[in-house]
Amino acid sequence: EPFPVKLIAVLKNSVASTCRIWNLYGPAETTLVATYHVIALTPEMRNIPIGRLLPGYQCVIVDEFSQPVTVGEVGELLVGGVGVFAGYLGRNDLTDKALVDINGQLFYRTGDLVRLDNDGLLYYVGRKDHQIKLRGQRLEPGEIERCVLEASSLITSCVVVKWGDDHLVAYVQSDEISEKELRKHCESHLPSYMVPSLFTVLKQLPLNANGKVDRQLLPTPDFSTLLSSSSSDVNYDQSAEPNNELEARIHSLWCELLGLTRIPTTASIFSVGGHSLLLMQLYHRYKTMFDFDTQTLTMAQLFKHASIVDHARLLAQSLNVEEYRREQWLPLSITQGRLSFAQERIFLDEQVRLMSKDKNVYAVPLVYRLSCVLSRLSISRLRRALHSLVTKHSILRTKISTDTNGDLIQTVLA
Incomplete structure (x- = not known):
């Protein structure tokens, strides 16, 4: 079971001040205790770690494909070492599912999801089957x-x-x-x-x-309370109804995508059952309905201002622009420019789904072992080959940032 932060205050009031509180973790299959942590409560602490492994134990954290995860990623905890059991008596079928051989050593699949932080502490996240x-x-x-x-x-x-x-x-x-x-x-x-x-x-x-x-x-x-709760927040008076043709068209589209008959125009799409993928779908429907320039209205703006009234205002501003930016052929020597629509979509999706700065879903660390049969590996030639690859493909040395107007831009590094 996870150790609630609230429980610490209860324990501190029940024991002597000299007592130390330990958080111990371990399934019965690993002889009860496999990790330990001495709890030192701090005001900013939100989660209690299960700590580090006891001497004689090893662990591996793997993803759904049984591949090791990186620091900060969530994966299933596999425990090996002196305390791991030999199997379930008379149930070879269960034993085969529970134990896995890694480099000649048995590891037990705990079914528990954990993550490892930069200090080497394990944190219990939940059960894999949940x-x-x-x-x-x-x-x-x-x-x-x-x-x-x-x-x-x-x-x-x-x-x-x-x-x-x-x-x-x-x-x-x-x-x-x-x-x-x-x-x-x-x-x-x-x-x-x-x-x-x-x-x-x-x-x-x-x-x-x-x-x-x-x-x-x-x-x-x-x-049904999803809509009623949103309505009560805005008292659902006339101000929550569409006030013009543009708001009415947007309201109709929202109702179609959300499967509702009535939505307050001041309610956030996220408060009436919407989500990031539906908002992306909404953006494409807007593009089809109103044929606006994607440079004048981005998905980031729709995420930030997520009500019908807000969307109507943003669309009106976009449609009232007298001169649209025209697509131009850009010289190959250009080193800075706006992101493409596809790049903006991927970047925004990552920001929405992966808020933690410790995770970057598009940076995949890989380690390769190189060996040569007939001759020694030339490090200098390998370095030159990698350098040539990065020089040829500018996207491999491109960074994404925001300009003074808050627009996403890409810059090719020298």
Whole structure:
């Protein structure tokens, strides 16, 4: 089980000040304890690490393809060493699934998702079998659950599950907490794609015989409240209705894509069930409907200003530009210019989905071992070959930045 930060305060009030609090981790298959960490609570601490390996143990963190992950990435923890069990008695089928041979040593597949930080500390993220894939993006419910628990001391438990293809639902155990408070907290601490579509507050979450939350008994969420909650936030008066033909056309398009009949024009698309991929789809529909210049309206602007009123204003500004920029043939010697539409889309998608600065999905570190059969490897020739490759293909030495107007530009380095 993860170690909640709230539990530390409870323990500190229950034990002598000289006592040290340890966080120990390990499945029964690794003889109970495989990692340890002495907890030193600091004000900015949000997660308690499971720490480092005990002497005699080794670990490997792998992705879904059983390939080692890099620092900061989430993967399944494999534990090897002196405490790993030999197998399940009389169940060779389970043993074959649980144990894996790596370079002649047995490792146990824990099924636990962890990440390693730059200090060499392991952090428990959640269970592999609870991992969610939403709109092509893998999510860790444990991260969202921890964020919800931090919203208020009145929350005693939380479970995040996926409903259908497009919705995350957070079930919260509390006596006094509003969905509005929970949403506001999550929106300020999580990327938009990780904020649950719906928060369901219960006095008691259903438990199974082992005292764990029984996900099969969780009540079916009422998605009709998505629109009603958005309407109540703006009191759904006449100001929330389309005021002109442009807003009406945008409102109709939103209703079509979201499967709704009525949407407040001042509500954010993310508060009525929208997400980043749907917003990209919306951008392409706008382009078809209004035939605007992509240089005058970008997806980044739609993300930042995400209501019907905002989109109508941005489209009006784009359509009222008297002289559109024309596509021009650029000389091969040019070293700086705006990003192409495809580059902007990829860059923006990365910013939305991967907010952490520790991750860069398009930088894939690889290590190759080179060997020569008939002669020695010439380092100088290899260096010249790599240099020629980078010189020939300018994209390999191109950086992306923003100019003084906030537009994305690419610059070829010398």
